[in-house]
Amino acid sequence: MSKAEYTITVYTENQIGLLNRIAIIFSRRKINIDSLNTSPSEVDSVHRFTIVINETEEVVRKLCRQIEKQVEVLKAYYNTAEEIVWQELALYKVPTEVIQAEVKVERLLRQYGANAVVIRKDYTVFEVAGHREETDRLIKVLEPYGLIEFVRSGRVAIIKDSEGFHEKLKEFEYREPGEDTIENEFLDQNEKVFTM
Amino acid sequence: METLASTKEAPTNSTAQSVSGSVAVLEALLAEKVDTIFGYPGGAIMPIYDALYDYNEKLRHILVRHEQGAIHAAQGYARASGDVGVVFATSGPGATNLVTGLADAQIDSTPLVCITGQVFAHLLGTDAFQETDVINITTPVTKWNYQVTDATEIPSVLAKAFYIARSGRPGPVLIDITKNAQMQLFDYTGYTPCNHIRSYRPKPIVRKEYIEEAAKLINAAERPFVVFGQGVILGKAEKEFRQFIEKAGIPSAWTIMGMSAIPTDHPLGVGMLGMHGNYGPNLLTNECDVLIAIGMRFDDRVTGRLDKYAKQAKVIHLDIDPAEIDKNVKATVPVWGDCKETLPALTELIEQKVYPQWLQRFRDCREKEEEKVIREELNPSGDVLTMGEVIRVLNELTGGDAIIVTDVGQHQMVACRYAQYNKSKSNITSGGLGTMGYALPAAIGAAYGDPSRTTVAIIGDGGFQMTLQELGTIMQFKPHVKILILNNSFLGMVRQWQQLFHENRYSFVNITSPDFVQVAKGFGISGKSISKREEVRTALKEMLDHPGSFLLEVMTGKENNVFPMVPQGRGVAEIVLTREEV
Numbered sequence: 001m002s003k004a005e006y007t008i009t010v011y012t013e014n015q016i017g018l019l020n021r022i023a024i025i026f027s028r029r030k031i032n033i034d035s036l037n038t039s040p041s042e043v044d045s046v047h048r049f050t051i052v053i054n055e056t057e058e059v060v061r062k063l064c065r066q067i068e069k070q071v072e073v074l075k076a077y078y079n080t081a082e083e084i085v086w087q088e089l090a091l092y093k094v095p096t097e098v099i100q101a102e103v104k105v106e107r108l109l110r111q112y113g114a115n116a117v118v119i120r121k122d123y124t125v126f127e128v129a130g131h132r133e134e135t136d137r138l139i140k141v142l143e144p145y146g147l148i149e150f151v152r153s154g155r156v157a158i159i160k161d162s163e164g165f166h167e168k169l170k171e172f173e174y175r176e177p178g179e180d181t182i183e184n185e186f187l188d189q190n191e192k193v194f195t196m
Numbered sequence: 197m198e199t200l201a202s203t204k205e206a207p208t209n210s211t212a213q214s215v216s217g218s219v220a221v222l223e224a225l226l227a228e229k230v231d232t233i234f235g236y237p238g239g240a241i242m243p244i245y246d247a248l249y250d251y252n253e254k255l256r257h258i259l260v261r262h263e264q265g266a267i268h269a270a271q272g273y274a275r276a277s278g279d280v281g282v283v284f285a286t287s288g289p290g291a292t293n294l295v296t297g298l299a300d301a302q303i304d305s306t307p308l309v310c311i312t313g314q315v316f317a318h319l320l321g322t323d324a325f326q327e328t329d330v331i332n333i334t335t336p337v338t339k340w341n342y343q344v345t346d347a348t349e350i351p352s353v354l355a356k357a358f359y360i361a362r363s364g365r366p367g368p369v370l371i372d373i374t375k376n377a378q379m380q381l382f383d384y385t386g387y388t389p390c391n392h393i394r395s396y397r398p399k400p401i402v403r404k405e406y407i408e409e410a411a412k413l414i415n416a417a418e419r420p421f422v423v424f425g426q427g428v429i430l431g432k433a434e435k436e437f438r439q440f441i442e443k444a445g446i447p448s449a450w451t452i453m454g455m456s457a458i459p460t461d462h463p464l465g466v467g468m469l470g471m472h473g474n475y476g477p478n479l480l481t482n483e484c485d486v487l488i489a490i491g492m493r494f495d496d497r498v499t500g501r502l503d504k505y506a507k508q509a510k511v512i513h514l515d516i517d518p519a520e521i522d523k524n525v526k527a528t529v530p531v532w533g534d535c536k537e538t539l540p541a542l543t544e545l546i547e548q549k550v551y552p553q554w555l556q557r558f559r560d561c562r563e564k565e566e567e568k569v570i571r572e573e574l575n576p577s578g579d580v581l582t583m584g585e586v587i588r589v590l591n592e593l594t595g596g597d598a599i600i601v602t603d604v605g606q607h608q609m610v611a612c613r614y615a616q617y618n619k620s621k622s623n624i625t626s627g628g629l630g631t632m633g634y635a636l637p638a639a640i641g642a643a644y645g646d647p648s649r650t651t652v653a654i655i656g657d658g659g660f661q662m663t664l665q666e667l668g669t670i671m672q673f674k675p676h677v678k679i680l681i682l683n684n685s686f687l688g689m690v691r692q693w694q695q696l697f698h699e700n701r702y703s704f705v706n707i708t709s710p711d712f713v714q715v716a717k718g719f720g721i722s723g724k725s726i727s728k729r730e731e732v733r734t735a736l737k738e739m740l741d742h743p744g745s746f747l748l749e750v751m752t753g754k755e756n757n758v759f760p761m762v763p764q765g766r767g768v769a770e771i772v773l774t775r776e777e778v
């Protein structure tokens with residue numbers, strides 16, 4: 001099995017210390033987290049983690065099981081790049097005078113779909129949402145024009161065939177949940193019966 | 197103050213009374229039917245100890261001599277009683293002294309609730325006196341932990357703690373309570389036990405289709421083999437397990453943690469798995485056609501080299517913890533669930549069978565092991581005493597009814613290989629972590645956990661010196677613990693490895709010991725030291741018959757080795773019976 005980029009989506013209770021509990025599942029196994037984003041989900045009191053790692057599917061599946069084992073984790077999913085829609089947000093700080101002087105820069109920014117967030121006399125901040133390669137490319141492009149500062153967020157991702165978490169959460173609140181709330185037992189659904 | 201999202205609040209009623217957080221802690225323990233606490237006081241837990249002063253009649257508190265002793269005692273209590281062990285410790289050093297025991301309990305799935313005091317909430321993060329970030333230190337070694345800074349949370353957090361510790365795959369829980377919360381008065385409306393947390397699934401749903409597939413495999417098998425672990429004991433499924441193997445007629449071997457779930461002399465019991473387990477179960481793991489793993493986790497000490505482990509077999513894995521399935525060994529059929537439920541369902545679908553020829557293979561292996569290892573170990577021809585013969589005589593005297601608590605090393609392996617067990621929960625040992633110093637405090641806990649039985653702690657001369665301060669606990673509280681030190685004047689297990697794998701380069705394994713009998717005497721505990729074969733029986737009898745605790749030191753051969761052995765890095769079928777074969 002070869003390594004690939006996987007996006008892990010975790011729904012959790014909003015609990016202090018849980019970030020650490022989840023992070024050490026990776027660090028204990030000396031697995032690097034490429035990107036991590038955590039914020040409230042669409043459901044009240046439920047948080048959503050988006051974690052990107054480069055690993056084999058087998059490792060990712062085992063990691064998800066370890067994550068789901070944590071008491072305050074509701075659910076963990078993993079997906080390949082094809083199964084998700086994802087974005088990262090990047091901010092670029094550029095001297096305002098350069099943009100004013102160089103028509104080319106303005107054109108470039110438009111070409112990359114950049115929006116101005118702040119315009120001041122001395123600098124302007126642009127934002128771009130996109131994939132890593134796109135936001136990377138714009139750094140290269142802006143460097144000759146005196147890029148002052150750059151920052152990029154962790155990945156956020158929507159799972160293409162997910163139906164959201166509202167319905168699922170109701171399931172969790174039942175004492176006897178339906179089968180799909182524990183579907184992670186079947187993280188590997190391709191092969192119904194495992195073979196050695 | 198944010199409350200726990202998933203914990204149901206206690207119903208408010210008009211009978212609310214103002215109590216302190218400390219009283220709420222003790223009321224929670226009473227509501228959870230706790231009778232014994234192992235602990236040690238200190239500045240940050242003083243309010244709880246102050247409240248305990250008035251609960252002296254209802255709650256027994258055992259003052260240990262070191263917090264590591266408290267937590268191992270609680271582990272021994274939990275393992276002997278099948279219930280949750282409870283620990284009190286103060287902040288800072290008190291709490292950090294619990295870490296070894298938490299790691300041990302985590303890896304051996306022992307249910308514990310540990311309550312640690314913490315500095316005042318307003319001092320958190322200021323490097324206050326005896327402030328340690330206990331929550332973060334203990335996160336990797338607890339099933340769950342939580343810091344309480346407001347007393348109103350105490351009833352619901354403790355309810356959650358007990359529920360999590362004992363349900364599903366059990367494990368240790370630590371609750372850190374700041375001193376202000378212990379002192380805070382609040383309207384207490386009673387204690388409601390917890391039985392549901394929406395994000396927590398203690399038991400996976402049992403899937404009929406997998407039970408059916410498993411039964412099909414078992415019914416078609418020619419050489420099926422059962423390997424079982426502590427899951428059978430933790431699931432209180434000893435009876436269901438016996439019914440299963442007896443109907444299926446399948447030879448069954450135990451891991452060190454599964455030991456005593458069935459009597460050691462059960463006709464289908466073929467011995468212990470693992471590095472120093474029995475010859476047959478290891479060798480024939482690689483000859484069975486269906487391997488049925490029940491409540492065990494394929495530890496590397498059991499599997500040896502994974503790529504040489506049971507490659508020919510179809511594997512059925514029954515476990516309550518979904519994360520264990522496929523973790524080390526891929527399952528052909530995974531059977532998630534509590535074995536108390538899955539085993540009877542499986543038993544129903546399987547055919548009544550016997551496998552006389554297959555069972556004979558185990559007997560043949562046993563004979564070979566008897567001849568090459570066991571006979572000489574149990575009835576040695578030479579002058580020096582072996583650990584095995586001491587265990588043999590112990591078996592004869594206890595009839596297999598004692599709780600045997602072992603430490604870690606050669607004596608542990610010998611005790612587990614040869615001790616006889618008639619009842620479940622009779623073998624208490626540090627299996628996953630291999631914690632030297634475990635046995636003495638764990639035996640103290642076991643004596644409280646099941647006072648109806650004799651508790652024998654079998655300990656090496658090295659391990660005994662790691663926690664011998666707990667003799668003070670025995671002196672003061674008088675639990676009945678029979679301490680059997682098997683003294684080979686070496687850190688024997690490490691010496692064995694140095695001899696076998698490091699060309700006899702004995703590097704710091706030569707350990708000297710104090711006069712253990714004198715030490716015991718200093719603690720008011722009677723004792724005796726022997727080194728001759730003819731003394732063994734009378735001395736063991738004296739130890740067992742003595743009213744109360746007794747320390748018996750037996751001087752055994754210095755350079756005896758434990759065999760058979762699956763050398764590290766080799767497959768189970770490469771198990772060797774003698775030193776010459778290593």
Ligand SMILES: Cc1ncc(C[n+]2csc(CCOP(=O)(O)OP(=O)(O)O)c2C)c(N)n1
Nearest residue numbers: 605606607630632656657658659687688689
């Ligand atoms: C706390 C701890 N430190 C070190 C070890 C490594 N270790 C495993 S067995 C062993 C030797 C134990 O010697 P002793 O207690 O005399 O028992 P014996 O093997 O001689 O029966 C050691 C040092 C351990 N298991 N636990």
